[in-house]
Amino acid sequence: MKHLYLRGVLLLLCAFFAQLSFAQTGSQPTIKSKLTGVVVDADTKLPVAGASVKIKGTTHAVATDNDGKFSFVTGQSFPYTLIVSFIGYVQQETRVDGSPVEIRLKESIGQLSDVVITGYTTQERKYVASSITSVKGDAIKDQPVAAFNQLLQGKASGVQVSASNGVPGGGITFRIRGNNSINASVDPLYIIDGVFVSNNDPIQTGLGNQQGSNPLADINPNDIEDIQILKDANATAIYGSLGANGVVIVTTKRGKRNTSARVSFNTYQGWATAINKFKVATGPETALLTNESRLNTVRDNPALPAPTLIANPESQPTYDRFADLFRTARTQNYELATQGGTERSTYYIGLGYLNQESVVRPSGYNRYTARINYDNYLTDKLKVGTSINFARSYRNVSGSDNNPTGVINSALFPPLLPAYF
Numbered sequence: 001m002k003h004l005y006l007r008g009v010l011l012l013l014c015a016f017f018a019q020l021s022f023a024q025t026g027s028q029p030t031i032k033s034k035l036t037g038v039v040v041d042a043d044t045k046l047p048v049a050g051a052s053v054k055i056k057g058t059t060h061a062v063a064t065d066n067d068g069k070f071s072f073v074t075g076q077s078f079p080y081t082l083i084v085s086f087i088g089y090v091q092q093e094t095r096v097d098g099s100p101v102e103i104r105l106k107e108s109i110g111q112l113s114d115v116v117i118t119g120y121t122t123q124e125r126k127y128v129a130s131s132i133t134s135v136k137g138d139a140i141k142d143q144p145v146a147a148f149n150q151l152l153q154g155k156a157s158g159v160q161v162s163a164s165n166g167v168p169g170g171g172i173t174f175r176i177r178g179n180n181s182i183n184a185s186v187d188p189l190y191i192i193d194g195v196f197v198s199n200n201d202p203i204q205t206g207l208g209n210q211q212g213s214n215p216l217a218d219i220n221p222n223d224i225e226d227i228q229i230l231k232d233a234n235a236t237a238i239y240g241s242l243g244a245n246g247v248v249i250v251t252t253k254r255g256k257r258n259t260s261a262r263v264s265f266n267t268y269q270g271w272a273t274a275i276n277k278f279k280v281a282t283g284p285e286t287a288l289l290t291n292e293s294r295l296n297t298v299r300d301n302p303a304l305p306a307p308t309l310i311a312n313p314e315s316q317p318t319y320d321r322f323a324d325l326f327r328t329a330r331t332q333n334y335e336l337a338t339q340g341g342t343e344r345s346t347y348y349i350g351l352g353y354l355n356q357e358s359v360v361r362p363s364g365y366n367r368y369t370a371r372i373n374y375d376n377y378l379t380d381k382l383k384v385g386t387s388i389n390f391a392r393s394y395r396n397v398s399g400s401d402n403n404p405t406g407v408i409n410s411a412l413f414p415p416l417l418p419a420y421f
Contacts, residue, residue, distance in 0.1 A: 032074065032075050032077045033072070033073075033074055033075075033077055033078050034071070034073050035072040035096060035098075035099050036070070036071045036072075036099045036100050037053075037069070037070055037071075037101035037102060037103060038064075038068045038069045038070070038100070038101075039068045039070065039084060039102075039105060040102065040103070040105070041104070041105060043107065046068075047064070047067050047069075048064060048068050048089070049064055049067070050063055051064045051085065051086040051089075051105065052085050053070045053072075053082055053083075054082065054084075055072070055076055055080055056080065056081040056083050056093065058074075060072070060076075078097050078098055079095055079096060079097045080096065081095050081096075082095075082101075084103050088108055089105040089108055090105065090106045090107070090108050092105055132228060132230055132231065133156040133159070133231070134227070134229075135152060135156060135227045135229070136225075136226050147169075147172070147216045147221075148216065148219055148221045148250070150172055151221055152174075152227065152229070156229050158176060158177045159174075159175070160173070160178070161174055167358060167363055168356040168357070168364055168365035168395070169217050169365035169395045174187065174188065174199075175188075175245075176188050176229065176245060176246030176248075177231055187245060188245045188246040188247060189239060189242045189245070189247045190216065190248050190250070191247065191249045192219065192250040193250070197216070217365070217393065218367065218391035218393055219250070219369075219391075220335065220352040220367075220369040220391075222335040222337065222350060222352060223252045223253055223337075223350045223369075224250055224251070224252055225253045225254070227248065227249070227250050227251075228248075228249040228251075229246065229248055230247040230249065231246050252348075252371065252373060252387065253337075253373065254339070254346055254385075255339040255341040255348045255373070255375070256346060257344075257377070258342065258343060259341050260340055261338060261340035262339055262340060263336075263337070263338045264336075264338070265335070265336050265337075266333075266335040266337075267332075267333060267334045267335065268331075268332075269330070269331070269332050270331040271330055271331070272329045272331070273326070273328045273359060274326050274359045274360075277326060278322060280321075282318040283317050283318035283319070284313050284314045284315070284316050284318070287310045287313030287314075288313045290313075291309045291313060294307035294309060295307055295309075321411040322411055324411075325360060325361055325407065325411045326359055326360060326361075327361055328359075329356075329357035329359045329364075331355070331356045331357065332353075333353070333355075334352065334353045335351070335352045335353075337349065337351070343377075344376060344377050345374070345375065345376045345377065346374070346375045347372075347373065347374050347375075348371070348372070349370075349371070350370070351370050352368070352369040353368055353369075354367040354369075355367075360398065361398070362396055362398055363396055363397055363398045364395075365393070366393065366396075367393040367394075368390075368391070368393075369389070370390040371387075371388065371389045371390075372386075372387075372388045373385070373386070373387050373388075
């Protein structure tokens with residue numbers, strides 16, 4: 001009995017320790033995979049510290065260290081998907097099959113993080129959102145107007161653009177947040193590739209209220225990369241009193257480094273005609289009305305000598321002077337450009353031709369432009385460049401076309417004479 005008792009106790013102890021060992025083994029986690037990797041910036045290849053790395057479909061997540069490295073010891077089997085996110089970067093999902101892995105995050109490009117030019121410095125848009133308006137070159141191309149400041153109409157808040165006439169190449173009114181002065185100039189400051197440009201017309205036509213030309217029409221809109229309009233004091237302060245009426249900064253296109261040559265050709269054609277024309281009397285009708293007018297004048301003033309009447313009014317010829325004055329005006333534009341760059345230099349060459357006719361003869365505008373932008377990188381931080389713009393414009397104006405005695409009113413009377421140009 002004594003031996004049986006000892007054997008029973010030993011069997012119970014063995015069973016107890018076996019159960020204890022099994023319990024301890026079952027409580028340990030199951031390790032099915034080990035993963036190591038690094039998170040870097042896609043552009044700079046620098047490590048991204050503090051990025052969150054999470055296995056999709058689980059709550060298992062880690063953060064990268066100062067070197068951008070992370071490691072996983074998990075019960076998930078390969079392959080699985082990692083969700084990587086960090087402030088200022090686009091969240092990325094990456095499928096992994098083993099270690100090590102490199103994850104490249106791309107920066108999140110948002111409008112509030114855009115860098116805008118404000119003189120000699122740059123600022124983020126979120127700090128000057130209400131002070132600056134940006135217009136890209138793609139938004140103003142392919143529009144049949146001569147000057148780029150006309151293209152800004154309706155595309156920038158707080159900017160008023162108006163033209164007092166429709167003469168090709170004619171002057172316009174450009175105002176940023178209204179008139180700021182009673183008797184001083186209220187035109188904004190124009191800066192093209194860092195050079196101050198005056199919009200005062202150097203040549204006054206002086207043909208009976210003829211509108212001044214627009215010197216900014218010498219800039220080919222196709223050469224423009226973007227336009228920054230500075231409106232408030234915090235954006236224009238660097239320019240002092242010159243920027244009191246706002247500043248328009250124009251940046252032209254330039255080539256990019258390590259890019260192959262790219263050639264582009266753009267053209268558009270347009271036609272315009274006057275939809276409402278005057279209806280005038282014929283030659284015989286005009287002769288009868290003229291005779292009646294002269295006779296009535298003598299009846300009211302008997303002291304006047306006998307009037308001279310037009311003989312045979314019914315046989316007077318009729319000249320359609322408006323058919324000679326108005327025409328179907330054609331607008332044609334051609335633009336040829338090439339750009340590219342090597343490791344140390346970039347270039348942009350643009351040629352343009354614009355011919356814009358007016359619906360009223362003989363007014364018209366003709367422009368030839370050529371632009372060369374060349375940059376040479378002496379070092380990675382030192383660049384030497386040049387911007388050269390050639391322009392030749394010819395504006396044909398009709399005498400007194402904005403005057404009551406101008407060409408249109410002159411065509412109304414008399415229809416007894418042909419039109420001469």
